[in-house]
Amino acid sequence: MSTLTQPNPALMLAGKKLANNWEVIDLIPKNPAGTGGNFSHSYNVVNWATGEKAFLKALDFSKAFKEADPVALINKLTGLFQFEQDVLERCRNKRLSRIINLIDSGMVPAEEGSDIPVPYLIMELASGDIYKQLDFSKINHAVNLRILHSISVALFQLHNNGIAHQDVKPSNVLVIENRPHKLGDLGRADLRGETTPYGLMAFAGDLSYAAPEVHYKAVSPDWVFKRIASDAYQMGSMIVFLYTQLSMTAIMKMHIAPEHNWTNWTQTYREVLPYLYVALEQSIDFFKEFVDDKELAEKLGELLFQLCDPDPNKRGHPKTITGKNKTISLERYNTIFDRLLKDYEMKALKLKLN
Amino acid sequence: MASWIPADKKRNVIPRWRDFKPTIELGELKPVAGTKKETAPASPSPFHTEKIQNWESEKTVKNAIELLNSSIVLDDQEHSLSTATFLNKSAESSRPLKKVAHQIIYPTDTDTSFEQLLDFDKFDIIIGKKIQRLRECLNHNPYNSISWIELARLFLIIGKEQAAERCILVATQLAPDNRYISRTGSRFFTHIGDYKKAQQILKANVAFKADPWLLSADIGIASLNNKSSYNIKIGRELVASRNYSPFDLNELLSALATEELNSGSIKNSKRLFNESLINPNDNAVAQAVWAGKHITNLNLNQGLFDRTPHIFEAKAYHFYYNKLWGNAYSSTMQWFIDQPFSSDPAVFGSFIATSVLEKYDEGIKIAKIGLKSTPNDFTLLNNLAFAYLKNNNIKEAQLTIAKIHAESLSDYQRVFYLATKGLLLYKLSQVEAGENLYNEASNLADKTKNKKLQLLSDFHHLIAKVELQTSEQNLLKLDRLVKELEPMNEIYLQDVLNNLVKKLNSGNMPEA
Numbered sequence: 132m133s134t135l136t137q138p139n140p141a142l143m144l145a146g147k148k149l150a151n152n153w154e155v156i157d158l159i160p161k162n163p164a165g166t167g168g169n170f171s172h173s174y175n176v177v178n179w180a181t182g183e184k185a186f187l188k189a190l191d192f193s194k195a196f197k198e199a200d201p202v203a204l205i206n207k208l209t210g211l212f213q214f215e216q217d218v219l220e221r222c223r224n225k226r227l228s229r230i231i232n233l234i235d236s237g238m239v240p241a242e243e244g245s246d247i248p249v250p251y252l253i254m255e256l257a258s259g260d261i262y263k264q265l266d267f268s269k270i271n272h273a274v275n276l277r278i279l280h281s282i283s284v285a286l287f288q289l290h291n292n293g294i295a296h297q298d299v300k301p302s303n304v305l306v307i308e309n310r311p312h313k314l315g316d317l318g319r320a321d322l323r324g325e326t327t328p329y330g331l332m333a334f335a336g337d338l339s340y341a342a343p344e345v346h347y348k349a350v351s352p353d354w355v356f357k358r359i360a361s362d363a364y365q366m367g368s369m370i371v372f373l374y375t376q377l378s379m380t381a382i383m384k385m386h387i388a389p390e391h392n393w394t395n396w397t398q399t400y401r402e403v404l405p406y407l408y409v410a411l412e413q414s415i416d417f418f419k420e421f422v423d424d425k426e427l428a429e430k431l432g433e434l435l436f437q438l439c440d441p442d443p444n445k446r447g448h449p450k451t452i453t454g455k456n457k458t459i460s461l462e463r464y465n466t467i468f469d470r471l472l473k474d475y476e477m478k479a480l481k482l483k484l485n
Numbered sequence: 486m487a488s489w490i491p492a493d494k495k496r497n498v499i500p501r502w503r504d505f506k507p508t509i510e511l512g513e514l515k516p517v518a519g520t521k522k523e524t525a526p527a528s529p530s531p532f533h534t535e536k537i538q539n540w541e542s543e544k545t546v547k548n549a550i551e552l553l554n555s556s557i558v559l560d561d562q563e564h565s566l567s568t569a570t571f572l573n574k575s576a577e578s579s580r581p582l583k584k585v586a587h588q589i590i591y592p593t594d595t596d597t598s599f600e601q602l603l604d605f606d607k608f609d610i611i612i613g614k615k616i617q618r619l620r621e622c623l624n625h626n627p628y629n630s631i632s633w634i635e636l637a638r639l640f641l642i643i644g645k646e647q648a649a650e651r652c653i654l655v656a657t658q659l660a661p662d663n664r665y666i667s668r669t670g671s672r673f674f675t676h677i678g679d680y681k682k683a684q685q686i687l688k689a690n691v692a693f694k695a696d697p698w699l700l701s702a703d704i705g706i707a708s709l710n711n712k713s714s715y716n717i718k719i720g721r722e723l724v725a726s727r728n729y730s731p732f733d734l735n736e737l738l739s740a741l742a743t744e745e746l747n748s749g750s751i752k753n754s755k756r757l758f759n760e761s762l763i764n765p766n767d768n769a770v771a772q773a774v775w776a777g778k779h780i781t782n783l784n785l786n787q788g789l790f791d792r793t794p795h796i797f798e799a800k801a802y803h804f805y806y807n808k809l810w811g812n813a814y815s816s817t818m819q820w821f822i823d824q825p826f827s828s829d830p831a832v833f834g835s836f837i838a839t840s841v842l843e844k845y846d847e848g849i850k851i852a853k854i855g856l857k858s859t860p861n862d863f864t865l866l867n868n869l870a871f872a873y874l875k876n877n878n879i880k881e882a883q884l885t886i887a888k889i890h891a892e893s894l895s896d897y898q899r900v901f902y903l904a905t906k907g908l909l910l911y912k913l914s915q916v917e918a919g920e921n922l923y924n925e926a927s928n929l930a931d932k933t934k935n936k937k938l939q940l941l942s943d944f945h946h947l948i949a950k951v952e953l954q955t956s957e958q959n960l961l962k963l964d965r966l967v968k969e970l971e972p973m974n975e976i977y978l979q980d981v982l983n984n985l986v987k988k989l990n991s992g993n994m995p996e997a
Contacts, residue, residue: 262547267579302551337532339555346558375581376550381557385585390515394560397516398692405660406514408629409505412622421581436625445628 140245141172141191150237152180153253155187170194170208176253185234189251207328212250214328215318218294219252222317225292229285231255231305231315257305257315264306267376270423272475275373278304280468281312282369286362287461289314293323295358298336299365301372321358334361340368340378343407343441346393349400351443359459360443366461367438370431371418379439382417386410407441414439430471434464486871486904486945488836488864495747496775498705498740499675500668500698501768502638503795503823505631511766511794514665517696517733533559540568546577553586565589605850615639630659634669641826644857646677661689664698671702676826680710697723701736708743717744724760731763739769742776751780759784771799797823801833808976810841821851828862831855835868841977843984845876863889863898867905874908882909896933900926904942911949919949937973940966944978948985955989 144155159173174187190212195204219233235253264274282304289296296303298319305315319335321327329335334345342364344350351357368379375382384392391406415432422428440446447459501508508514536552553568555561569586572578578586619636623629637652650673657670667690674683687693687703694700700720707714714720720737723729742757758776761769762784770785770793777783790796790803797820804813814837821830831851839848852869859865866889873882886906894902903926910919923946930939944966947959963985967978 267546267577267582337555338530339532339551339558341558375585376579377581377585378554378558381554382585384557385588388509388514390509390512395516399662401660402662402664402692405630405663405666408626409631412626412629412632415625417581421579433625440628442628 138245139191139193140239140242140247141189141193141249144172144174144187144189144239144249144251147239149176149239149251149253151235152178153185153187153235154179159186175256183234184256185253186256187251187253189239189249191249192247209250211318211328212252216252218317218320218322219254221292221294222289225288227285227288227292229281229288229311229313230317231257231313254315255307255313257307257313259306260302261304261306261312261373262301265373265376270374270421272424272427273472273479276468276472276475278312278373279366279370280465280472282314282366283461283464283468284311285314286366287465289320290359290362290461293325295321295323295354295362296336296365297321297329297334297358297361298340299362299369300337300340300378301369304369321354323354323358333357336361336365339380340365341380342439342443343380343383343393344400344443346380347396347400347403355458356443360446363438363446363459363461364443366464367435370435370438371414374421374431375418379414379435382414383407383410383439386413386417404441411436411439411441424475427471427475434467438464486840486901486908486941488832488867488901495708496743496772497709498701498736498743498768498772499709500672500702500705500736501766501795501824502669502672502826504638505635505665507795507823508665512732513698513766515733517692517698517729530555530559533561537564540564544571546572546575549575550582553582557585557589605854608854609643612639612643616643628659630656630663630666633659634666637673638669638826641673641676641858644860649673650677657686657689661686662691664690664692664696667693667699668702671706675706675709680706694719695723697729697734697737701740704737704740704744708740708747713744717741731760732766735761735763735765735769739765739772743772746776746779755780755783762789765789765793767793767796767799770796771802774799774802795823798830801830805833805837806976808980810837810977810980813837814842821855825854826858828855828859828865831859832862832864832868835865835872839868839872839875841980843875845872848872849876861890863894863902867898867901871905871908874905874912877912879909879912882912896929897935897938900930900933900935900938900942902926903929904945907946908949911953916953920946923949937970937975940970940973941975944970948981951985951989960986 142158145157147155149155153176156175156177159175161172170191172189172191174189176185176187177183178185190208192205192208195201195208198204216233216236219231222230223233232255233252234255237251239249239251241248261278282299286296286299294317296314296317296319298316299314303314303316305313307313319329321330321335333348333350334341338345342361345361351360364379371377371379371382387406387410389395391403396403415435418435419428419432422431437448438446445452447461448463450463451458451460533555536548536555540548540552549568549571552564553572556564556568566589569589572582573586573590616636616639619632619639623632623636626632633652633656637649637656640646640649640652653670653673656666660666667687670686671683674680674686683706684703687699690696690699692699693703694716697720700716700723703716704714704720720741724734724738724741738757738761742754742761745754745757754776758773758780762773765773770789773783773785777785790800797816801813801816801820804816814834817830817834817837821834824830831854835848835852835855838844838851849869849872852865852872855865856862856869866885870882870885873879873885886909889902891899891902903922907919907922907926910916910922923942926942927939927946930942944963947963947966950956951959951963963982967982970978
């Protein structure tokens with residue numbers, strides 16, 4: 132019997148009752164939901180004992196059978212799925228409050244008429260990614276600063292536990308009803324000192340948001356200056372995105388002369404760095420042009436110089452990146468974004484009262 | 486009398502130091518072709534593929550934003566354009582998105598940051614503003630070595646040499662391996678006469694022996710220092726390797742050609758100069774124009790002048806030798822804006838303005854601005870004093886002449902100095918003393934066996950005399966001198982004489 136004639140079990144979960152009182156409600160259509168894995172499907176689920184609503188990610192093995200080497204692919208998919216589950220469990224055990232919470236996991240066994248089991252993860256329900264909250268016609272500084280604070284805290288929590296996210300981008304920053312934003316999709320993460328599915332890659336995330344050293348193939352061999360530096364850059368890139376809907380990498384690319392951009396550059400990263408600093412400055416000027424609060428624009432611009440420094444060895448807060456035991460830490464940015472948010476709220480309140 | 490760089494003065498291929506933006510536009514900062522590596526085409530990014538699918542299935546602002554970002558970063562021009570067109574039209578799109586979309590759809594240069602330095606009255610204000618802006622930028626972005634170089638250039642323009650040197654040292658420490666930094670750093674130390682340091686900076690660049698742009702600078706600087714570079718052989722090897730494009734090699738070929746010319750090998754020099762002109766920059770063309778006085782039939786044609794950008798120096802001389810004074814002056818002004826810290830365009834500009842066009846106010850302004858970066862430059866001081874005298878501003882002329890260190894002048898310079906002082910005395914009605922100084926200038930030129938200089942001094946002496954008191958005899962003498970000096974490349978004197986005669990006829994001069 133050919134697998135092609137079988138119904139795809141990963142698409143047939145709606146209405147199923149799962150372990151621990153979970154019931155699958157409906158399939159979330161893929162395209163409008165935006166980016167996500169090609170080998171998984173999403174569902175809304177509910178726990179009929181507690182009434183808790185959640186999100187289910189089901190691994191779809193069936194597509195793998197259509198590929199040239201299904202065994203290798205199934206093996207790879209299982210490994211990736213297992214890895215994401217492990218990382219999420221680790222985050223749950225460490226009580227990382229700004230990382231999407233893994234509630235449960237399990238497997239729907241192969242049923243009659245199908246040979247394929249469906250492993251799944253049940254995670255807390257987000258109402259969508261930050262695109263939902265962005266009003267492109269009007270800047271909402273309070274929302275933006277709250278998002279930035281959440282990302283900063285989330286990354287700090289991960290880094291503190293030896294995890295680098297590697298794929299911080301708008302669609303991975305999730306909106307949770309009445310609670311702070313959380314970071315999702317840890318499938319591309321890397322763990323310090325451990326073997327991970329993407330550990331050997333210079334960068335595993337979305338290249339549109341990747342740091343310039345990734346594009347110039349000049350990533351440091353040191354874990355901190357490779358992985359944490361990359362997350363720090365993406366944090367900076369999120370500042371730019373929230374105000375311009377463009378990634379720092381895209382803006383910088385537009386300010387780099389064609390002969391110096393990563394597509395055409397043939398010499399060393401050291402040699403191209405001076406041109407990248409010029410592009411960074413021009414990109415930050417571009418960014419500041421669109422932040423209507425000039426005081427805030429200056430402060431955010433200052434943070435961008437630190438977080439998006441094209442040299443990963445100089446990236447991050449000056450007090451941690453310089454000196455004898457230099458390292459990259461986002462801890463100080465938690466305070467900075469918190470302060471910026473409070474200052475802005477105070478300023479807005481004063482304006483309202485006047 | 487005013488002076489400029491004589492045609493027989495040695496010229497060397499020293500890197501140009503202009504603003505960063507035009508330097509990029511001229512293509513001098515491209516990676517050299519010799520270092521090109523063959524790389525396998527990258528496989529399409531799965532994220533990008535998915536974004537294309539999302540965009541094709543649903544044309545929403547979100548999908549457009551995601552794909553636009555990805556397409557810009559990954560050079561997918563087709564999707565950059567389609568998403569930019571969508572976002573440019575969409576009412577939901579934000580201002581920054583619309584701006585970027587517009588830039589993608591209509592990729593024209595809208596940069597208006599270049600301010601017109603030709604407004605001499607606002608020169609200091611413009612430079613001051615630029616310095617302030619760069620300082621602010623460097624406060625935020627202290628690792629930007631190119632901003633340090635730009636700041637150094639501005640400091641140099643206003644004569645703050647020590648501040649400029651500090652900036653150059655920071656830049657060369659931050660980015661010792663960048664071609665632009667190495668070349669401009671070496672250009673700075675050449676400007677201040679520290680040739681050793683200039684060459685050290687070039688050699689500290691890891692690509693020194695593989696980059697023709699660095700080798701050419703080394704050879705040019707050594708030649709300026711009256712020495713032969715140790716790297717000529719490597720330069721020849723790079724040329725012979727055929728790994729580099731004609732443009733990458735143009736300055737190196739020009740520098741090697743100059744070396745050959747200096748050693749008397751005209752045939753080799755001509756071959757190398759002609760090779761340098763296959764795809765030259767302005768520096769190589771200017772060098773060839775200079776060499777054209779020594780080598781006949783170089784491939785210098787009109788097409789070369791038309792297609793080579795920023796060719797202001799070569800054009801200025803070209804127009805000058807063709808007696809197109811107005812064009813020569815405007816090209817010199819463009820050259821001056823391009824290289825405001827260099828004394829050469831200021832010298833040539835003040836000379837044309839004062840001696841040829843008789844625009845004394847202009848000559849004074851150019852010389853004064855030129856003196857900011859080279860305050861002790863004799864030629865500029867002399868041209869300024871001469872312009873003041875011609876403008877009947879005796880007091881300023883006296884003050885300017887007082888700034889010249891007469892003791893350190895060469896015999897050649899001393900002839901000009903004595904002649905200008907002679908004119909001062911004429912203007913002060915001390916005719917006899919003035920005459921003595923002019924005669925002293927003429928005798929010194931004769932002593933140094935410089936016939937042209939002697940005739941030139943005599944010419945200016947006669948002009949001073951005629952301006953004081955018209956004499957037919959002196960006018961005839963002047964006419965004879967013009968004819969004698971014409972074959973010696975002093976081609977502007979006929980116009981000076983004609984102007985004088987016109988003034989006499991119009992009654993602006995005292996009658997005999």
